[in-house]
Amino acid sequence: MAKDFMTGLKSVTAQLPNSTFSELEKIKKEIVVVEELRQFITPLSSDELSNLESNILKQGCKDPLAIWETTQKVLDANSDNPEKVVYVLIDGHNRYSICQKYAIDFKIVLLQFESIEQVKDYMIDYQLGRRNLTPEQMSYFRGLRYNREKGIQGKYDRTEKEGDFSEILATEFKVSPRTIKNDGNFAAGIAKLAPELQQQVLAGNINTSRSHIQNLGRDETIESGTLTSLNPFKENETDLVKVSDESINRKKEIAKLVISISTKSDYLALVQKVKELKKFI
Known part of the structure; x- marks a missing residue:
């Protein structure tokens, strides 16, 4: 892809000051997961997740987790504490979950963006840059x-x-x-x-x-x-996908109309049914 992700990563972290060990440990304990961002993470199959867990247990968590450093007001304009610094996980959700489960240490890299929309764009681009x-x-x-x-x-x-x-x-x-x-x-x-x-x-x-x-x-x-x-x-049934059943039922209705069509209103009703059927085929 045209976008160089490592260059992009360096550009958003270039202005960040060096953090002391104690500061980094404090940040690790304050990481939050925003559900709104989960859809921008590639999910793993059961086998992939099992293999990742096995590798981390054997070798530790080698790749750093990407953390967005922001303030509460950016996430919630109505926050009671708008200036509070928040550390949002934006890459490494599966690794973070495994590390939390087994109390395994991990590294982090801090990123800065102006809005959550910029974060979403960055996450989409990052996922599209993956080869697997x-x-x-x-x-x-x-x-x-x-x-x-x-x-x-x-x-x-x-x-x-x-x-x-x-x-x-x-x-x-x-x-x-x-x-x-x-x-x-x-x-x-x-x-x-x-x-x-x-x-x-x-x-x-x-x-x-x-x-x-x-x-x-x-x-x-x-x-x-x-x-x-x-x-x-x-x-x-209120929670189900019924595309196939609806298609069959509407085709039956159309077949009945075709057989019995005799007036202009019958014809108009047939046209309407055909239009509705298009949504299900």
Whole structure:
């Protein structure tokens, strides 16, 4: 990728003063995890997580955790203590969890950004720079970037460019503009899932088709973070994805209308049913 992540890392840390050992230890104890940022971290499969835990237990935590040094008011404008310094974990969530579990020491690197939106952009770029992403994870992070940036120019640490942003990303990632737009729907669909389900799907622990998730992204009737299952046969139907069942039912309705059509109103009703069916196929 065009973005040099190590150069970017150096640029945001260049102005930070050297911290003493005691200061670093104090920071480690005050690290907070912001749930809003979890979606910008690549989830690990069960095997990958097990291997990571085994490696850390044998060799320790070699790679430093990335920490965003900010203030409470940046995270919450209504905070009672706006000037309080906060240390937010932005990379190394799995390593941090393992180190906490087994009381293993770890290193940190402090980063500074002006806003949480800049942090999100940085995290997306960092994930897209990884070489071990699955096709689904790559689609997801490309989609996140497309959805965040389409129509917006001159964003954080990026050159202002003209034109359709899908074409810009398509050139960067050597795919078609249509693929980028599908990625956008895929990322939007993932956002409709509950946080834990998002992680399970992206980690590959749950089998589902990419087109299924893309359909969720196109469905404006589903609120973000509300779907707790991808199984259409569980009892709690308010939380389920019923795209296939809806498609079958609506096709049956259309077939009945075609057979009995005799008036203009019947024809208009048929047209409306066909339009509605498009959402489910």
